[in-house]
Amino acid sequence: MNLPPLVQSFVLHFGEMGSRWGINRTVGQIYALLYVSPRPLCADDIVDALGVSRSNVSMGLRELQAWNLVLLRHIPDDRRDHFTTPEDVWQILRVLAEERKKREVDPTLSVLRELLMQKPGSEVEQHAQARMAEMHGLIERLTTWYEDVKRLETDRLTALLALGARVTKLLDAKDKVVGLVRRKKEA
Amino acid sequence: MNLPPLVQSFVLHFGEMGSRWGINRTVGQIYALLYVSPRPLCADDIVDALGVSRSNVSMGLRELQAWNLVLLRHIPDDRRDHFTTPEDVWQILRVLAEERKKREVDPTLSVLRELLMQKPGSEVEQHAQARMAEMHGLIERLTTWYEDVKRLETDRLTALLALGARVTKLLDAKDKVVGLVRRKKEA
DNA sequence: CCGTCGTTTCAGAATTTTCTGAAATCTATG
DNA sequence: CATAGATTTCAGAAAATTCTGAAACGACGG
Incomplete structure (x- = not known):
């Protein structure tokens, strides 16, 4: 070298x-x-x-x-x-995320789905299935979120990242406004 | 087995x-x-x-x-x-994310930082450093975002996930409100 | 202390992954 | 359609990793 x-x-x-x-x-x-x-x-x-x-x-x-x-x-x-390599690092990130999901998440998701379809034959299997359901739920939430945000253009994405945990402040504010409007309507 | x-x-x-x-x-x-x-x-x-x-x-x-x-x-x-294993799957997720970051991201981040400190000795090195700076910037954004959201309690996190890409709608709304307020002040 | 029960360490065997060089394949052009 | 340049394939060598059994270690009750 x-x-x-x-x-x-x-x-x-x-x-x-x-x-x-x-x-x-x-x-x-x-x-x-x-x-x-x-x-x-x-x-x-x-x-x-x-x-x-x-x-x-x-x-x-x-x-x-x-x-x-x-x-x-x-x-x-x-x-x-x-x-x-692709010029834009964000592009690279997208590709990487997509590929890792395809290889590391999707297969597990489909196995979980399959196993959840089967009828448990015992207490133990019943418990196992409940655990699998929890895992399945979690993964599914994450992947649908991911499917959502991956469509955002880069500048939107950076805005979101920059916001970080402060998003929740925004969420609170929204809840408050919605509450206000609702009360006003009801009055 | x-x-x-x-x-x-x-x-x-x-x-x-x-x-x-x-x-x-x-x-x-x-x-x-x-x-x-x-x-x-x-x-x-x-x-x-x-x-x-x-x-x-x-x-x-x-x-x-x-x-x-x-x-x-x-x-x-x-x-x-x-x-x-930890009872709560969200807990498991947190652990997993934390550990993977520690093993897969942090070392790269510190190498990048170190390399960015050095003075480039040629055109080629200069270009390389610019590329590394891009990568460093991206990773840093992601990790600070991650540091932010990992502190959220589980229900906050699920709320955020459920919102998905609709967060941007919220962002737009916020921008509008801020704009209104500013204009009002200036008037 | 000693013996017992349980855990960990470690050197080498087994397996898997990665890498190489030679041969096969492909492709554009004269 | 022959040839030269470029690329890919593939069988086996090399390297890395995973796994095992035997031995060492540790701690607790007697």
Whole structure:
């Protein structure tokens, strides 16, 4: 590996973290490299930069494409495929959230649904099902919330984030206004 | 493994998913078993239920304790340690979020901060740093938002979730009111 | 203290995942 | 349609991880 020190540190860190994120080291490194690179890179650039085998890079890029985390770009007068990450970090966040949900949440949700359909055959199974129902409820709430907010445009989303916990103040205010209006109507 | 079918399916699924969640199969299974079990279990119960080695269970429990996902319970007149999961699923969610943040986000955040302190030595490094700054900004926003909302009590949180994307309506309303008040003041 | 019951540690075996190099496949162009 | 450049596939090597059984450890009652 032969990279400017700053870039190298970044790339190595992503490699390390890769395993905690459910992607392997090489994939993490490739992603990091593309993320900070000022221009699209082709597979051989990546081989040179990271010092891993050509085929490993090929597989890594394949996986990143499956994750929708890299984009294919074509450079004029060059037959080779070039790759970048989406420009906008918010876009990246969306993609990441979507993919993780698909891989880590949806399967569990569907298994839970299935198990909840079955008739419990004993006390123990009955209790188990009640627990599963709780979990199912929680996950479902979270995912519908997520489905909702993911549609928001970026500036809306940042506004929401900036608001943070103060949202509840707004909620209180709303309740108060609604209460007032209702009382007025009833009078 | 000798469990009621419903429980077995659940446990096996969690085992499978374990790897996608960064915990290993046995750990996932132990957790699932404790989650649906109507009473606390001791290590040997788990060995019997899952058919894995005693030491494997011991290590699994150790890891789950590190994750704060299981609780130690003592049963009167029994010297053995017994284990459960937190009763409240929301509590579990909080724990999970906290731990994942600690493991998956915080290290990256601190690396980014460190790299952003350094002086770039070239064009390429300069660009890389700009990209890192974008990522850092995004993560920081998210984490401060998270720090905010994690303090909310459960019912507040559910209210917020139920509201979903309609929060923005509320935001618009607020902006309107603020505008009115301001104009009134200026008049 | 000693023995018993329960838990933890740890070195190596088993398994799984990741990585490589060689060969196969693909594709644009002369 | 042959060829050269580029990419992908795949079987096995390398590395990492998970799991086990044996031994060490700890604590409590006698």
